[in-house]
Amino acid sequence: ARKCILSGLWKNELGSNMTISAVNTDGGFTGLYHTAVTATDKHIRVSPLKGSQKPTNQRKQLTFGFTVSWTFSNSMTVFVGQCFMDDKGKETLKTMWLLREEVSSPGDDWKATRVGTNIFTRI
Numbered sequence: 001a002r003k004c005i006l007s008g009l010w011k012n013e014l015g016s017n018m019t020i021s022a023v024n025t026d027g028g029f030t031g032l033y034h035t036a037v038t039a040t041d042k043h044i045r046v047s048p049l050k051g052s053q054k055p056t057n058q059r060k061q062l063t064f065g066f067t068v069s070w071t072f073s074n075s076m077t078v079f080v081g082q083c084f085m086d087d088k089g090k091e092t093l094k095t096m097w098l099l100r101e102e103v104s105s106p107g108d109d110w111k112a113t114r115v116g117t118n119i120f121t122r123i
């Protein structure tokens with residue numbers, strides 16, 4: 001049966017895109033994330049991502065997670081999600097993410113984390 005493979009080029013509905021490298025034997029992968037939007041006033045630059053996925057040997061629609069350490073701001077995003085494949089073999093990554101901004105004091109911690117959902121499809 002065909003399986004979702006995370007490696008390759010993906011885009012989301014915001015217009016952000018990411019490239020995921022080959023997934024190694026323990027499920028680890030790296031890549032690059034180019035966000036189309038930012039919560040800061042900084043110039044957007046490509047940022048590294050690191051993640052892992054469940055092994056695909058015994059499953060088709062794998063779960064995964066990855067972290068993006070933004071190169072142009074002091075914030076960090078973690079994504080978790082699952083790869084789904086329709087009967088035509090089209091893959092979709094349904095994800096949720098947490099964006100943590102760096103705030104100046106513990107008193108501002110309450111407003112430092114944003115959450116969202118997002119869908120990636122292959123470019």
Ligand SMILES: CC(=O)N1C(=O)N[C@@H]2[C@H](CCCCC(=O)O)SC[C@@H]21
Nearest residue numbers: 016035038039040070073075077118
């Ligand atoms: C997938 C999705 O919804 N998002 C996406 O593609 N870009 C935005 C955020 C970009 C943060 C840039 C760094 C910063 O603003 O400090 S991460 C979640 C959201």
